[in-house]
Amino acid sequence: MDKSITSAAEAVADIKDGASVMLGGFGTAGMPDQLIDALIAQNVGDLVVINNNAGNGETGLAALIKAGRVRKIICSFPRQIDSHHFDAAYHAGKIELELVPQGNLAARIEAAGAGLGAIFTPTGYGTLLADRKETREIDGRSFVLEYPIHADFALIKAHRGDRWGNLVYRKTARNFGPIMAMAAKTTIAQVSEIVPLGSLDPEVVVTPGIFVQRVVAIPQASGTLA
Amino acid sequence: MAARVARDIPEGAYVNLGIGLPTKVANYLPMDREILLHSENGLLGMGPAPTPGEEDWELINAGKQPVTLLAGGSYFHHADSFAMMRGGHIDICVLGAYQVSTRGDLANWHTGEPGAIPAVGGAMDLAIGAKQTFVMMELLTKQGESKLVEACSYPLTGLRCVSRVYTDLAVFEVGVNGAKVIEIIDGLDISALSNLAGLNLCKQGQSDA
Numbered sequence: 215m216d217k218s219i220t221s222a223a224e225a226v227a228d229i230k231d232g233a234s235v236m237l238g239g240f241g242t243a244g245m246p247d248q249l250i251d252a253l254i255a256q257n258v259g260d261l262v263v264i265n266n267n268a269g270n271g272e273t274g275l276a277a278l279i280k281a282g283r284v285r286k287i288i289c290s291f292p293r294q295i296d297s298h299h300f301d302a303a304y305h306a307g308k309i310e311l312e313l314v315p316q317g318n319l320a321a322r323i324e325a326a327g328a329g330l331g332a333i334f335t336p337t338g339y340g341t342l343l344a345d346r347k348e349t350r351e352i353d354g355r356s357f358v359l360e361y362p363i364h365a366d367f368a369l370i371k372a373h374r375g376d377r378w379g380n381l382v383y384r385k386t387a388r389n390f391g392p393i394m395a396m397a398a399k400t401t402i403a404q405v406s407e408i409v410p411l412g413s414l415d416p417e418v419v420v421t422p423g424i425f426v427q428r429v430v431a432i433p434q435a436s437g438t439l440a
Numbered sequence: 441m442a443a444r445v446a447r448d449i450p451e452g453a454y455v456n457l458g459i460g461l462p463t464k465v466a467n468y469l470p471m472d473r474e475i476l477l478h479s480e481n482g483l484l485g486m487g488p489a490p491t492p493g494e495e496d497w498e499l500i501n502a503g504k505q506p507v508t509l510l511a512g513g514s515y516f517h518h519a520d521s522f523a524m525m526r527g528g529h530i531d532i533c534v535l536g537a538y539q540v541s542t543r544g545d546l547a548n549w550h551t552g553e554p555g556a557i558p559a560v561g562g563a564m565d566l567a568i569g570a571k572q573t574f575v576m577m578e579l580l581t582k583q584g585e586s587k588l589v590e591a592c593s594y595p596l597t598g599l600r601c602v603s604r605v606y607t608d609l610a611v612f613e614v615g616v617n618g619a620k621v622i623e624i625i626d627g628l629d630i631s632a633l634s635n636l637a638g639l640n641l642c643k644q645g646q647s648d649a
């Protein structure tokens with residue numbers, strides 16, 4: 215078994231128009247910039263993207279939006295000081311937004327990865343974001359029915375991986391990586407380094423390789439701005 | 441205001457400080473108490489900002505600013521981070537607000553203005569998840585309208601989730617029994633405060649009658 219792929223271009227080559235794609239990252243931390251660059255280069259569009267934000271600055275998701283490749287975004291916090299490419303696309307009516315509270319976003323992604331049919335969450339009850347959604351009272355508390363978020367692909371960034379797809383992350387760049395890896399049909403991880411089997415301590419492996427289909431080594435200095 | 445909130449955070453508390461004004465509370469936490477700060481992007485035991493030149497852009501807070509991690513701190517993924525809130529493990533969260541109702545409803549995520557891009561982030565999870573939700577805000581808007589209200593006119597973040605409101609003029613307990621004044625600044629009395637807020641206020645421990 216060898217999940218290592220030699221280039222980012224090869225790793226994303228089968229992502230087609232209309233695909234749903236989870237992108238790891240909270241702001242720029244954990245954003246798989248090089249995989250996204252490869253996606254932009256191969257000219258796919260009409261994508262449904264799932265990420266916490268809607269792009270920061272000029273790189274990663276922001277570049278994908280700027281290139282006009284995103285039809286719809288599912289996220290919790292699109293409006294930021296440096297989300298100008300999203301803001302422009304939104305105001306021009308070129309991108310659809312589904313706003314989801316951050317914890318519900320995480321829980322719905324996790325539910326997809328865990329094979330659950332739905333979840334009842336207290337978050338959002340009685341607000342605009344639960345408008346017309348089914349609710350239920352359980353043990354005296356009110357909950358909203360929310361469905362899992364699945365995706366065709368997840369593009370995530372981890373720190374180190376091996377050829378079986380085991381991953382460890384670095385600091386707060388971990389964020390959505392582990393749950394997106396579980397939720398997508400095909401998970402592609404970019405890592406700073408692919409290490410030999412057995413060199414990741416099994417006690418600290420965060421994402422077991424079963425959740426990962428492809429690993430690409432993209433050497434870069436840790437903690438630098440992309 | 442930040443110093444006043446910090447005084448009420450006990451030894452051993454797990455605390456989430458919202459973006460904006462509440463972030464300042466960190467500067468006033470008493471040195472003799474071990475208080476662990478949670479940041480919803482995935483860390484517990486958040487330390488102060490790094491010295492210039494030492495920034496690590498993979499170690500950031502919810503406001504996407506570089507931070508540090510204390511010895512004993514930990515990293516985790518987003519589902520775990522929000523389980524800490526929604527599961528009631530975080531003791532206190534401190535949030536800013538557009539409005540709070542006297543029964544504890546919170547409005548702090550959306551002005552509802554046409555054309556405004558809505559963004560919610562973790563506000564709804566924090567508001568209803570923490571054991572106690574404190575709000576920190578100026579009592580009055582720049583136009584002089586009270587932000588402590590009978591019923592919120594802005595879109596809600598959560599229902600009956602706020603227990604205490606810290607303002608520049610007074611500290612309030614809010615909830616099923618309405619708003620009670622816990623503390624008031626020198627030079628202001630209950631009736632003057634009631635006039636400013638447009639509410640019939642009374643001291644904590646006194647009835648409305």
